[in-house]
Amino acid sequence: MNRIKSIMRARSMLLGLIILALICVAALSANLIYPADPFDIVARANLWPGSPGYPLGTDMLGRDMTSGMLHAARISLIVGVGAAGLSVALGTLIGVVSGYFGGWVDDCLMRLTELFQTMPSFLFAILLVVILQPSIGSIVFAIGITSWPQISRLVRAEAMRVRQQDFVSAALTMGIQHPAIIWRHILPNSLAPVIVAASILIAQAILTEASLSFLGLGDPSVISWGSMVGAGRSSLRTAWYMTAVPGAAIFLAVMGFMYLGNGLNDLLNPRTEVR
Amino acid sequence: MSTPLLDVRHLRVEFGSPKAPLIAVNDLSLQVNAGETLAIVGESGCGKSVTALALTRLLHGSQARISGSVKYRGEEISTLDERQMRGIRGRHIGMIFQDPMSALNPVMSVGDQLIEAIQAHDKLSRVQARARAQELLEKVRIPEPQKRLDDYPHRFSGGMRQRVVIALALAGRPSLLIADEPTTALDVTIQAQILGLLATLQKEMGMGLILITHDLGVVAETADRVMVMYAGRKVEEQPVHGLFAAPRHPYTQGLIAARPALQINPTARRVRLREIPGMVPMLSQLPEGCAFAARCERASDACHQQPDAVRIDTLTSVACHHPWQAIDHPLLQPQRAHA
Amino acid sequence: MSALLEVRNLSVRYATARGELNAVSAVDLDLAVGQTLGLVGESGCGKSSLGKALVRLVNPSEGEIRVNGTDLATLSGKRLKASRHDVQMVFQDPSSALDPRLSIFDSIDEPLRARGELSKPQRQQRVAELMRQVGLHEDLASRLPHQLSGGQRQRVVIARALAPRPAMIICDEPVSALDVSLQAQILNLLCDLQEQLGIAYLFISHDLSVVQYLADRIAVMYLGQIVEIGDRSPFWQRPAHPYSQALIAAVPVMDPTLSRAADKQVIGGDVPSPYTPPSGCRFHTRCPQVHDRCKEEQPRLQALQTGHHVACHLYDATTGAPA
Numbered sequence: 001m002n003r004i005k006s007i008m009r010a011r012s013m014l015l016g017l018i019i020l021a022l023i024c025v026a027a028l029s030a031n032l033i034y035p036a037d038p039f040d041i042v043a044r045a046n047l048w049p050g051s052p053g054y055p056l057g058t059d060m061l062g063r064d065m066t067s068g069m070l071h072a073a074r075i076s077l078i079v080g081v082g083a084a085g086l087s088v089a090l091g092t093l094i095g096v097v098s099g100y101f102g103g104w105v106d107d108c109l110m111r112l113t114e115l116f117q118t119m120p121s122f123l124f125a126i127l128l129v130v131i132l133q134p135s136i137g138s139i140v141f142a143i144g145i146t147s148w149p150q151i152s153r154l155v156r157a158e159a160m161r162v163r164q165q166d167f168v169s170a171a172l173t174m175g176i177q178h179p180a181i182i183w184r185h186i187l188p189n190s191l192a193p194v195i196v197a198a199s200i201l202i203a204q205a206i207l208t209e210a211s212l213s214f215l216g217l218g219d220p221s222v223i224s225w226g227s228m229v230g231a232g233r234s235s236l237r238t239a240w241y242m243t244a245v246p247g248a249a250i251f252l253a254v255m256g257f258m259y260l261g262n263g264l265n266d267l268l269n270p271r272t273e274v275r
Numbered sequence: 276m277s278t279p280l281l282d283v284r285h286l287r288v289e290f291g292s293p294k295a296p297l298i299a300v301n302d303l304s305l306q307v308n309a310g311e312t313l314a315i316v317g318e319s320g321c322g323k324s325v326t327a328l329a330l331t332r333l334l335h336g337s338q339a340r341i342s343g344s345v346k347y348r349g350e351e352i353s354t355l356d357e358r359q360m361r362g363i364r365g366r367h368i369g370m371i372f373q374d375p376m377s378a379l380n381p382v383m384s385v386g387d388q389l390i391e392a393i394q395a396h397d398k399l400s401r402v403q404a405r406a407r408a409q410e411l412l413e414k415v416r417i418p419e420p421q422k423r424l425d426d427y428p429h430r431f432s433g434g435m436r437q438r439v440v441i442a443l444a445l446a447g448r449p450s451l452l453i454a455d456e457p458t459t460a461l462d463v464t465i466q467a468q469i470l471g472l473l474a475t476l477q478k479e480m481g482m483g484l485i486l487i488t489h490d491l492g493v494v495a496e497t498a499d500r501v502m503v504m505y506a507g508r509k510v511e512e513q514p515v516h517g518l519f520a521a522p523r524h525p526y527t528q529g530l531i532a533a534r535p536a537l538q539i540n541p542t543a544r545r546v547r548l549r550e551i552p553g554m555v556p557m558l559s560q561l562p563e564g565c566a567f568a569a570r571c572e573r574a575s576d577a578c579h580q581q582p583d584a585v586r587i588d589t590l591t592s593v594a595c596h597h598p599w600q601a602i603d604h605p606l607l608q609p610q611r612a613h614a
Numbered sequence: 615m616s617a618l619l620e621v622r623n624l625s626v627r628y629a630t631a632r633g634e635l636n637a638v639s640a641v642d643l644d645l646a647v648g649q650t651l652g653l654v655g656e657s658g659c660g661k662s663s664l665g666k667a668l669v670r671l672v673n674p675s676e677g678e679i680r681v682n683g684t685d686l687a688t689l690s691g692k693r694l695k696a697s698r699h700d701v702q703m704v705f706q707d708p709s710s711a712l713d714p715r716l717s718i719f720d721s722i723d724e725p726l727r728a729r730g731e732l733s734k735p736q737r738q739q740r741v742a743e744l745m746r747q748v749g750l751h752e753d754l755a756s757r758l759p760h761q762l763s764g765g766q767r768q769r770v771v772i773a774r775a776l777a778p779r780p781a782m783i784i785c786d787e788p789v790s791a792l793d794v795s796l797q798a799q800i801l802n803l804l805c806d807l808q809e810q811l812g813i814a815y816l817f818i819s820h821d822l823s824v825v826q827y828l829a830d831r832i833a834v835m836y837l838g839q840i841v842e843i844g845d846r847s848p849f850w851q852r853p854a855h856p857y858s859q860a861l862i863a864a865v866p867v868m869d870p871t872l873s874r875a876a877d878k879q880v881i882g883g884d885v886p887s888p889y890t891p892p893s894g895c896r897f898h899t900r901c902p903q904v905h906d907r908c909k910e911e912q913p914r915l916q917a918l919q920t921g922h923h924v925a926c927h928l929y930d931a932t933t934g935a936p937a
Contacts, residue, residue: 166711167721170774173669173703174725175695188715318793432884433657462656463820467864467880474876489794492823492866496875515870533798535827537865541850545827548802551795554763570795 013263019256023249027073034067038223042067049241059228059242060235068223069249075224076206076253079140083205086144088198091151092187098152099159100178100186110156113149121146125208129217136219139212143205154197158190165189192265199261203254210250225250278349279306280451280483281330281368286343288322288329296340297558299325301507303343307483309450312474314486314498314515316530318555322507323487327453330485331364332357347451366396369444373456375436378443379428385412385439386424392446411442416472434465438472445476451483458493470497491534495519500590503527506556506566509584513591523593525571526551565596573597617680618781618814619645619668619701624677624687626663632889637663639838640677642915645782645831648812652829654822654861658888660838661818665784668816669703670694682781699729699778706787708767712759718745718770719755725777744773747810748803765796772803782814789824801827822865826850831921834858837888837896840915844922854924856901895927903928 036042045062047054056065098109125142132138162168163186171181210226212218218227225246232242288300300322307313315323328334329341332353345353352363364370372378380388389408393399399407405424412420415438428436437457444452454473458466474497477484486497494501494515501518503511503526511524522528532549553570556562562569568578577596584594621643628635638660645651655661666672668679670686679686681700689697702725705711712721722744726737742752748769759767768788775783785804789797801824807813819825825832833843834855842855853859860881867873883900886892892899898908905927913925 165713166705166707167713169666169671170703170705170711170771171724172671173698173701174728174778175698176724176728177695180728185713189713318795434884462885463822463864464656464860464881465884467866467875467878468882470866470875471878471880474874478876490866491794492868493875495868495870496866496873496878498870519868519870530794531868533795534868535801535823536868537823537826537862539850541826541846545805547805548798548827550798550802552799554765554796555793 010263012259013267016256016259016263019252020260023073023077023253023256026070027077030067030070030074034064034070036067038067038071039063046235046239048239049245056245057241059231060239065228065242065245068228069225069245072223072225072228072246073249073253075136075219075222076209076226076250078136079143079209079224080202080206080253080257082136082140083143083147083208084198084201086140087148087201087205088151088194090144091148092155092191092194094148095152095155096159096182096186096190099156099190100163100182102160102163106156109152113152116146117149117153119146122208122211125212126215126217129212134212134217134219136222139209139217139219142212143208147201147204151194151197151201154193155190158193159186162186162189196261196265199257199264203257203261206250206253206257225253277308278346280309280311280348281305281307281485282344282346282349283330284344284346286326286329286345287341288325288334289340290338293340295559298507298561299339299558300329303504303507303509305502305509305512307451307485309483310477310481312477312484312486312497312499314488314494314501315504316488316491316494316501317504318489320506320555320558321504323504324455326504327370327455327485327487330453331368331370332360333364333370365392365444365447365449367447367449367451369447369449369452371437371440371444371452371454371457373459375433375440375460376428378440379436381428384425384427385431389424389439389442389446392443396447408442408446411445412439414445414476415439415442417442433461434468437461437465437469441469441472441476445480448480449482451485452477453485453487455487456489457486459488459490466493473497491531503530506561507558508566509592509594510567511593511595512584517591521599523587523591523598524567524595525573525597525599526567528599529570565594616647617644618647618649618682619643619816620678620680621668622678622680624664624667624679625675626660626667626672627675628663628672635889636838636891637888638667638674641835641838641840643833643840643843645814645816647781648808648814649830650808650815650817650828652825652832653816653818653835654820654825654832655835656820656861656885658837658885659835660888661835662786664835665703665786665816665818668784669701670698671703699725700781701784702775702778702780702782703784703786704768704771704775704788707791708764708771709759711771712767714759717756717758718750718762721759721770722774722777725774729778740777741773744776747776747807748773763796764792765799768792768796768800769803772800772807776807776811776813780813782816784816784818786818787820788817790819790821797824804828822862834861837886837891839896839925841897841926842924843915844918844924848919848922854918854922854929855897855926856903856928857897860900860902895925 041062047058049057098106128142213226214230228246286303289296390404393404498515529551564579568574626638895908915923
């Protein structure tokens with residue numbers, strides 16, 4: 001039974017990795033296969049997928065959907081990884097300091113975290129993008145700054161748990177300084193759930209970026225899956241493929257990161273095999 | 276001899292895949308009579324707790340495979356279905372576990388939990404059940420029982436909580452009580468109180484008691500008969516006086532010698548403790564033959580074969596190729612040469 | 615006999631959600647070089663807090679902790695760091711005391727690295743020596759803690775505590791989490807190490823048999839206070855405080871001919887909450903020999919004979935035997 005479970009887990013993680021590898025290959029090959037700007041009008045409009053030369057068809061302006069999909073993959077990955085990276089860095093720093101030191105430091109940092117958590121994060125992200133002007137940088141910043149609280153709460157709980165362990169007491173009696181203890185003992189023992197959460201955060205960030213682009217708040221100079229869905233919306237009834245194709249890509253990418261996250265969850269627990 | 280209260284034959288509990296099973300309990304037979312205390316003693320992982328859970332089939336959620344016969348008052352209960360088994364648990368066989376906090380529901384008052392347990396076994400009105408709950412608290416010597424009925428578990432100290440747990444186990448008036456490390460989580464003075472209480476209650480109610488523990492001191496003070504387990508098997512069984520006077524199995528002997536005994540007038544310098552070398556083998560890596568052989572000073576080639584349990588007299592048996600005889604026993608030499 | 619550790623008037627108070635907790639109140643202790651002091655008491659008596667205060671894992675609210683003449687209680691920063699290696703600690707649960715992600719080598723090496731006095735090859739040599747001292751095979755150096763048994767893990771914890779060559783080790787229930795057959799191994803190891811290296815132990819335990827086996831001197835704590843402290847033979851021959859007597863009587867005897875639970879005389883009641891300790895003598899609520907005076911006036915530690923002190927009003931008038 002356990003073996004079946006672990007194989008299933010391994011399978012889903014493998015599936016996740018394959019999906020993500022394909023997306024990465026697509027993103028990397030975009031400039032090689034389609035060196036031209038994906039915004040260029042190259043053919044007749046509304047060509048359905050499967051048309052000769054245009055495997056995914058063209059959109060209502062006659063832009064190549066295949067080229068658009070590949071270039072958009074890069075943007076989605078950059079936004080996803082960038083935003084998750086920013087939020088993990090912020091959340092881990094705040095969480096570990098808060099959980100390790102406790103007391104008034106913890107009180108202050110947790111009030112700050114709650115402040116961010118109680119704001120509706122999507123509206124907050126929209127606000128930030130509007131103020132900062134839509135660009136890749138501002139979108140990454142907006143998503144990252146609104147999603148770190150969940151990481152910091154996670155890390156804080158883990159850091160508090162590890163702080164209670166006797167090996168931290170032992171390190172203190174050896175005269176090791178707090179930053180060194182955090183770096184050597186607390187962080188490595190608190191990060192497993194963060195890595196899992198990070199892969200799910202990437203998936204969320206890809207979704208948030210898609211939503212922002214769908215609302216027309218994406219970076220206007222680049223193409224993303226979200227903006228393609230947004231653009232295809234108007235001809236949903238006549239040419240549904242224009243929304244379905246980028247929509248499916250978002251779905252696949254999110255699923256890939258989710259599977260990866262769940263698989264990592266099992267892999268990163270050092271004691272799962274024994275007893 | 277009359278039928279024993281509980282008669283277990285060839286009990287076997289396996290976990291894991293059928294191809295490479297972990298045998299937690301292997302070929303275990305035991306009997307308990309009414310009014311008698313059987314102590315099951317052993318170190319962690321020897322299968323003593325699994326035995327208790329297997330007897331009442333509380334190993335739910337795990338993929339344990341249980342075989343063998345369990346007879347309660349001469350009737351086979353190992354073949355009963357879950358619903359019938361619920362009628363046995365509490366009503367006939369009560370259970371007490373190590374941690375008194377997790378055995379109680381923190382959001383229910385102690386009285387409500389007792390009433391629930393009483394009404395599960397007897398068709399009583401709430402008022403009657405409440406009166407009986409108060410009786411039970413009196414029975415386990417909780418001061419001011421009618422006041423404490425409405426208190427929640429967190430208002431009780433550790434020792435008082437364990438008394439409540441005992442009261443809960445007694446709610447169905449069981450004739451057999453299984454107590455799994457009932458005092459391990461408690462302080463010494465509280466442990467002594469609880470053990471005294473269990474012994475008195477057992478006498479009053481004529482219950483059979485299976486006491487599972489790792490503490491040989493607790494065994495010596497409470498048990499009538501003792502069963503020693505190692506790596507899932509019974510290695511020795513003796514009446515308590517015999518076991519401490521002349522342990523037959525080298526493992527039992529090692530366990531007794533490894534523990535410093537509290538003395539009234541200790542020697543000025545300490546004598547080195549006799550250690551049992553090595554460690555308990557993992558169930559997944561049990562050797563062929565006697566599981567203790569690798570740590571045993573008396574081991575020989577014969578020990579590569581599983582020793583059969585040898586009956587020495589009606590109540591004593593030992594599973595060892597080279598058991599200590601009563602005469603050449605090292606623990607006996609200094610004190611009582613003529614025993 | 616030279617005093618290695620002198621504790622004077624040490625108190626530890628915690629501010630908790632339920633109010634102030636006096637975990638340790640006004641404790642005096644002495645420990646000589648190479649000696650073992652056994653500290654016994656039930657849960658909540660403050661023995662662990664006292665142990666933690668001695669290694670400054672908790673900050674004492676008042677009092678002195680002199681180790682070789684230096685008062686650890688008031689040091690901080692660099693000077694505290696420099697003095698820490700004198701007192702090390704061995705913990706109850708060896709699986710919590712080792713970082714699950716560090717190899718055995720890294721764990722034992724950690725205090726050596728922290729001091730930064732030895733080069734890498736010297737440290738490797740020292741770790742190998744330490745592992746030999748505690749009876750661990752050198753092949754285990756690259757293993758992770760979860761690949762070791764409980765007894766082996768406790769040996770690693772002991773090796774790590776020995777690494778900075780401490781004068782004294784606080785052992786907080788070091789064998790309670792271990793099986794009986796492993797307890798003897800660890801107790802023998804601790805004795806051997808003391809003989810070879812002349813280390814002093816403060817041995818904290820709830821297990822009187824183990825304390826009797828190891829300790830040269832015994833201190834009994836109840837609700838944050840030391841109620842009796844004495845050298846090995848006077849203490850065990852004539853335990854003076856009613857609480858010490860009750861504790862000893864409660865220990866299960868490994869001889870069914872001598873003692874049976876059903877007819878054993880046991881002290882009743884529970885340990886009162888340490889948040890609201892009783893007035894006067896803190897033991898008066900459970901004491902079988904309680905007098906009116908005990909409820910109001912707190913007894914002070916007084917000498918029964920050299921090296922044997924008790925805090926009990928029974929011994930006020932006379933210095934003779936208990937009633």
